[in-house]
Amino acid sequence: MAMNAVDGNLNSNFGFGSCSSTNNDASAWWRVDLHEPHRISQVTITNRGDCCGEWINGGLLLIGNSLQNNGNNNPMCVEISGMSSGSTKTFQCDGMLGQYVNIILPNKSQYLQLCEVQVFGIPISQMSVSSFDHLLSPSSSSSANTTIN
Template sequence: MIFGFLLIILLLLFTNVARRGQVAQSSMYGNAKPENAIDGNRASNYYQESCAHTNNDLNPWWRLDLLKTHKINTVTITNRQDCCPERINGAEIRIGNSLNDNGNANPRCAVISSIAAGASQTFACNGMEGRYINIVIPGRKEYLTLCEVEVDGTLSETNVARLGQVAQSSMYGNAKPENAIDGNRASNFNQGSCACTNNNLNPWWRLDLLKTHKINTVTITNRQDCCPERINGAEIRIGNSLNDNGNANPRCAVISSIAAGASQTFACNGMEGRYINIVIPGRTEYLTLCEVENRIPDTL
């Protein structure tokens, strides 16, 4: 009785977000479509038709698109029972937001040394963030068979920046302030996705969220093709005042540096404000921002 109750509690606590996603794989063996691995059925005999299966590919892969960024706690994989369980050996679980190399270039959660025939094994990913979860066998030609993939995760935080209105102290060429909230982290200036001011004294960029939010983090993507040091010493300011164009609001962080083309996240720990400013105080400088993302808690 007590065991059954505990089992129910555990099942309620586990949120399998895999079944809400969309799937793809490098190829399809017969009718073993990628959706079979998220059908909620751990049946592990291939002929029960509940396994996804690729052809004998070089670097075969399977990908789950969760449609939004999630924090991934665990990934559970059920291996084939009736044949060839060793094929899964050496497979990697990759999690992230990039589709470079079909998503296989994202950060690695785990390497699967082996999973017993018909067994389900859980791999801890410790809150890694990503929209895409890939399982790939790198470096060899192989069949990839997955009889079920379950993902315990929660939605990550919402980027409220894209809901706001923006302004900046001046505009260099066509590098309008809206470029920094277009959802595109492209960091080469000539790609047209960066905001940039003229060479101002105390240049600033401001996001108006239209109402007060608790801001957990601010993520800034720096320019890649030139001058990454220009961002050094910039401050992130958050509050409800427009004194000094919003630059007098409380400070969340000082940016010591951001590598060329990199995205760096600054913790603001729930600071409240309608306005988020990025300002370079005390010197004449260009302010270039290729993307600004502001996170607040989200719910499933």
């Protein structure tokens, strides 16, 4: 089930029921809907640990507001690389704006297996006008971290 990847459980053993998996599809993808646009600072992914950990490498982490092509045309935060079996890795997205966070394995037929995805950011609706000015400032280096599950 897709929601197993956002259940708060970091266990990376697929057999314990806390990981999600797609079918063995061409360009398999997974998406979470945050229900409103957020400024996303980072996304942390826990990879499957009992086997197949290399399968996620080459995946793309996408963030945006469009559901065109199931959200898989949204801007890329990062290409996922260097994840070993059972590892947890944080990817910096530097305040990208989006309601949808997608992970896709483009141009290959394979299972996409995720044991946890944690999205950190601030809903736009909760940001003050001064927060927007701060985000737009080229000298800004701070980021907010709110867990969205």
